[in-house]
Amino acid sequence: MSKTLPNTKSAEQDVAHALSRVLQAALPMALCVLLALWLLGSVFTARGAGTAEGFGTFDYAAFGAVPVSEDGRVKPLDTLARNTLLQLSGKQSLVEEMLLPGEGDEGRPAIVWLAEVFAQRPEARQRAVFRIDDPDVLGLMGLTVEDGKYFSMDQIAPHLKAIEDQAQLALDLPDDERTRFQEHVIGLRSSVGLLFELQVGLRPHVLPPTAEGEDWVPLANPGTGTLAELNPAAMDRETAVSWAELVSAYRADDPGAFNSRVKAHRRLVDGEVPDKAGKASFEQRFNAYRPFVKSIVLYLLAGLMGLLGLLFRPMLSPGWARSVWRSGVGVLVLALVVHTAALVVRMWLQGRPPVTNLYSSAVFIGWAVVVFAVVMEVISRLGIASLAASIVGVATLFIAHNLAKDGDTMGVMQAVLDSNFWLGTHVITVTLGYAATFFAGFLALLYILLGMATPVLDKKSARLLSGMVYAVVCFALLFSFVGTVLGGIWADQSWGRFWGWDPKENGAIMIVLMNAIILHARWGHLVRDRGLMCMAVLGNIITAWSWFGTNLLEVGLHSYGFTEGAMTKLLVFAAANLVVIGIALAVPTRMWWSFRPKPRPTGEPRSPKPHPAG
Amino acid sequence: MALPRSPYNPLTHLASLRLTLVLLSLSIVLIFVGTLAQVDHGIWWVVEHYFRSLYVWVPLDVFRPVFWPGRETPWDVSFIFPGGFLLLGLLVVNLIAAHAVRYKVRAAGGTLVVGGVCLLVGAGLYALTVALPTLADMIQQDVMLMLGIWALPTALVTAGAYLLFGGRKGGIVVIHLGLILLLLGEFVTGLAADEGRMQITERGSSNVIMDVREVELAFITPAADGRERHVVVPEHLLERSAKTGEPIEHPDLPVSVSVDGLMDNSELRTTGFAGGDLRTVDFAAQEIDTVSGTQADRSDMPSAYITLRGGGETLGRQLVSVFEVVRPIAFEANGRPWRVVLRFKRTYLPYAIQLHDFRNDTFTGTQVARNFSSDLRVVEPGGSAREAYVKMNQPLRYDGKAFFQAGYLQHPLNRNTGTILQVAENPGSWIPYLSCVIVTVGLCGQFGASLFRYGKRTAAQGVR
Structure with a gap:
């Protein structure tokens, strides 16, 4: 530090200097304290936020916490509302297009819509909650793309017969022979069916078991499929009455009665299944807190600060450079805290290890990369590991957000996958392998981009970064190899076949081989830093393929929902990485901005040695 | 200890790290195209042609699922690529050569002795x-x-x-x-491992393991003391007859068989129905694409059209199929009744397995399986018996074999009438x-x- 002090004895400058040191220390602290206050404060406001206020005096928050059983899992109505609306419209709340005249333009939570559906209120039929993109499906209903994206039950109802006929024709075909139109018709039909089942009381299973060995049951009789006939199994359950009362209070637009009936119903359910009710209530608060959205915001902020800190480092005094670096890392750590808490809460709610499906793998990969990065950042203090982590954090949580459109993100597990031991060992290890390979790949991307387009990657940083990529690849090989072999052992334990060459296994072994290639090339001095980076970027493509490509092959090409067009996104990602590799190989390193031979400083002889990257 | 490292020593070239990188890179490409090939072909077909082969002709069409969604007209252009056995073999040679050339024993004296003893005792x-x-x-x-x-x-x-x-x-x-050991394990698996399926109906028993990858044509006739005699024609003979048109003849066979067409995978349609009894339905089979590796949980259902000739007279062209609704061909020869069926290749166990009860639990309000389980009883010919409970992730291990819960038989009318076990050895x-x-x-x-x-x-x- 001392050598960077301005060499002066003036008192004014001393004061200015002391002041700037105080500011430098205060900036990261103030920023982190403010953000931490925001995060903590939202915990207490989460329940009310966006649920109760401003939409009449109905206590939607209390209603949203009512536990029900749906798709084999007990969850709060709030989760059901969000997931169902997401499946129909791709949105988690009522957006402007779904509001009715006179409701203003402020969005409303999904639970409002679900209450209307249960109560069979006219608004439920008038809200445009069905998203239809396919022009041919719109044509079937006499509409065009100019009529918008969202349509209501009232608009669809006259064409139900035509939709049903077309869907039946399509369902008779094998999956892989259906056209895009037919896939969309089937999708629309199942959306309509879903809404119908909610309205008549077939879904969800709202009545909790009253004795050992009993199960949750729906209100309507599954045999006849209408509310006209009450489910015989529901007859003697007290909760059937309280539920019916709260629904009719809502239908009668009587907030006072509704709010007291909700309380009464929840008391009854809490008495029957206290554990599940407690979890459901917690899950509703978790939903309202939106931890992953908060993490995305924090990652973006950390990334921005990291990028600015890197680019302007040459212009900043060392003190300020460190202050900005600390702020960026502080924000990253806060984001990691929220991310970790959300991961732990999901594990507790589900009673399972963190990775159980594609959605949770995205959440976990992002988390693992940030953990690796924080460790690396503390060792290296370059600001590059945290920048890479911010990028991966935002990207994976964004991917997870899109994957959530496929349904409940905490759904039940198929029997053969239902093994917490293997989910906790094989799945975690192999996912850590994905995460480490991505981390190495993104570090390498930053090496190439920063090295070429900026002057910030000096000799020492370049050497440290290359050592970091090497270390991360080592871990990637360890995790991907052990994870892959554990997968084989699971398969051997579950169906007696260690290795079957199926697409998912092949994807995993490709990652192992790629990491092995990188390490062998480096050990044999066959590549230098530039080659190492290009190979690590190649690892990005292979990992993305293993993660998504193999799933895309399995579900076929005409799948509905997020996976549609996902192959194109995968190809764009691969192409972008290939372009970076191509440019990195085409431009000799002495022409990279960071590695350009410096003009000879006076008094120092020019170093005869070449720069480290080659 | 290490061999001299000179350009004249062929091991130096075999041990080259460049060769390692080339082989590993080629392996990645092979695995990638082998994955894509599973969109069109069954997993076993791909394993045989891509991974357990010396070379493979890769059609350019394999890349189409990724890059061109429309796949109506095939390109019919192929390129040759090294197969899994070749790459693996070269990698092993490369690895061993590398150790011979580059890995020097650095220890001397006491360290050498202690290290050597550790290694030997560990291996022992x-x-x-x-x-x-x-x-x-x-x-x-x-x-x-x-x-x-x-x-x-x-x-x-x-x-x-x-x-x-x-x-x-x-x-x-x-x-x-460790890696050499892993490859050795795959080699042993390739040579010695076997797997098949066992179907047992509730309260019934079975000692038959079926290999759903291969079929056989069985001629069955009653024998003494209530037993049956099965004369079996294996698949490769059926294939040869289908290709050459020559009939299959054997002293044990009551008639000669010629195979007019053998379908690796087929579907049935009804051609005639006399009314009343469902057992009088007639079927025709038509060939369909074999099940591809990406369509999990389905298997090929082969059928064949065969002509039986005996004593100068022909029984005409008839359908045989692994679909159980297709009735066996029945005829008499030399005064004995025979029936002919096409079935998955069978292996018989010296003991029988009984199924007491099969349970199929699903999650509330869904079709998602929570657990399958079977109450079994292994009965040895001597009469000794052992109870066993098999469920997902918990197999029965017996006689060097493992019996895994794989699925269940569903009768068209009533549910859960039997269990399907995967048998692996x-x-x-x-x-x-x-x-x-x-x-x-x-x-x-x-x-x-x-x-x-x-x-x-x-x-x-x-x-x-």
Whole structure:
């Protein structure tokens, strides 16, 4: 530090200097304290936020916490509302297009819509909650793309017969022979069916078991499929009455009665299944807190600060450079805290290890990369590991957000996958392998981009970064190899076949081989830093393929929902990485901005040695 | 210890690290195209042609699912590519040559002796765990126990390798030893492993294992004391007859058979229905695409049209199929009744397995399976019996075989009328477990050492 002090004895400058040191220390602290206050404060406001206020005096928050059983899992109505609306419209709340005249333009939570559906209120039929993109499906209903994206039950109802006929024709075909139109018709039909089942009381299973060995049951009789006939199994359950009362209070637009009936119903359910009710209530608060959205915001902020800190480092005094670096890392750590808490809460709610499906793998990969990065950042203090982590954090949580459109993100597990031991060992290890390979790949991307387009990657940083990529690849090989072999052992334990060459296994072994290639090339001095980076970027493509490509092959090409067009996104990602590799190989390193031979400083002889990257 | 490293020594070239990289890269490409090929072909077909072969002709069409969604007109252009066996074989040669050329034993004197003894004792203990039959059984049953038992020999082997080859290369030697073991395991599996399926109806019993990858044509006639005599024509003979048109003849066969068409996968349609009894429905079969690897949980259902000729008269062209709704062909020859069926290839066990009860639990309000389980009883010919309970992730291990819960038989009218067990037999199944332990220890040792060095270097540079 001392050598960077301005060499002066003036008192004014001393004061200015002391002041700037105080500011430098205060900036990261103030920023982190403010953000931490925001995060903590939202915990207490989460329940009310966006649920109760401003939409009449109905206590939607209390209603949203009512536990029900749906798709084999007990969850709060709030989760059901969000997931169902997401499946129909791709949105988690009522957006402007779904509001009715006179409701203003402020969005409303999904639970409002679900209450209307249960109560069979006219608004439920008038809200445009069905998203239809396919022009041919719109044509079937006499509409065009100019009529918008969202349509209501009232608009669809006259064409139900035509939709049903077309869907039946399509369902008779094998999956892989259906056209895009037919896939969309089937999708629309199942959306309509879903809404119908909610309205008549077939879904969800709202009545909790009253004795050992009993199960949750729906209100309507599954045999006849209408509310006209009450489910015989529901007859003697007290909760059937309280539920019916709260629904009719809502239908009668009587907030006072509704709010007291909700309380009464929840008391009854809490008495029957206290554990599940407690979890459901917690899950509703978790939903309202939106931890992953908060993490995305924090990652973006950390990334921005990291990028600015890197680019302007040459212009900043060392003190300020460190202050900005600390702020960026502080924000990253806060984001990691929220991310970790959300991961732990999901594990507790589900009673399972963190990775159980594609959605949770995205959440976990992002988390693992940030953990690796924080460790690396503390060792290296370059600001590059945290920048890479911010990028991966935002990207994976964004991917997870899109994957959530496929349904409940905490759904039940198929029997053969239902093994917490293997989910906790094989799945975690192999996912850590994905995460480490991505981390190495993104570090390498930053090496190439920063090295070429900026002057910030000096000799020492370049050497440290290359050592970091090497270390991360080592871990990637360890995790991907052990994870892959554990997968084989699971398969051997579950169906007696260690290795079957199926697409998912092949994807995993490709990652192992790629990491092995990188390490062998480096050990044999066959590549230098530039080659190492290009190979690590190649690892990005292979990992993305293993993660998504193999799933895309399995579900076929005409799948509905997020996976549609996902192959194109995968190809764009691969192409972008290939372009970076191509440019990195085409431009000799002495022409990279960071590695350009410096003009000879006076008094120092020019170093005869070449720069480290080659 | 190491051989001289000169350009005249052919091992130097075989040991080249460049060769390793080329082979590993080619392996990645092979696995990628082998994955894509599963969109069009069954997984076993791909394994045979891509992974257990010396070379493979890869059609350019395999890339179309990724890059061109429309796949109506095939391009019919192929390129040749090295197969899995070739790449694997060369990798093993390359690895062994590399160790012969580049890995010097650095130890001398006492270290050499101690290292050598560690290595030998470790290897001996491994051999002991595997050779003792009771221990091998225990290992099969309990993964954690196995890890505990292998801890000591693994520690010895690792210590030996580090003592002999030094801190920088010891870990690599251990890793490569484990990898060679893993490849050896796959080799043993390829040669000796077998798998099939067993179907048992509720309150029934079975001693038949079916291999759904292969069919056979069975001629069945009653024999003495209530038994049956089965004369079986294997699939390769059926295929040859289908190709050449020549009839199959054998002294044990009552008639000669010619195969007019053999369909690897087929679907049935009804052609005639006399009314009343469902058993009078007539069927025709038509060939459909074989099940591809990406369509999980389905298997090919072969059918064939055959002509039987005996004593100058022909019984005409008739359908045989693995679909059970197709009735066997019945005829008489030399005064004995015969029936002919096409069925999956069978193997018979010397004991029978009875099914008491099969349970299929689903999650509330869904069709998602929560658990399948079967109450079984293994009955030996002598009369001794053993009860067993099999469910997902919990197989019955008996007679060197493992019986896994794989699915259930569903009668069209009533539910859950039987169980389907996957039967696997693999004498080398423990090898990957051991290999995993060894490689993991080696990787941890190697990377732990690098990380330590990296940390020391970084600290020495004193960044900021």
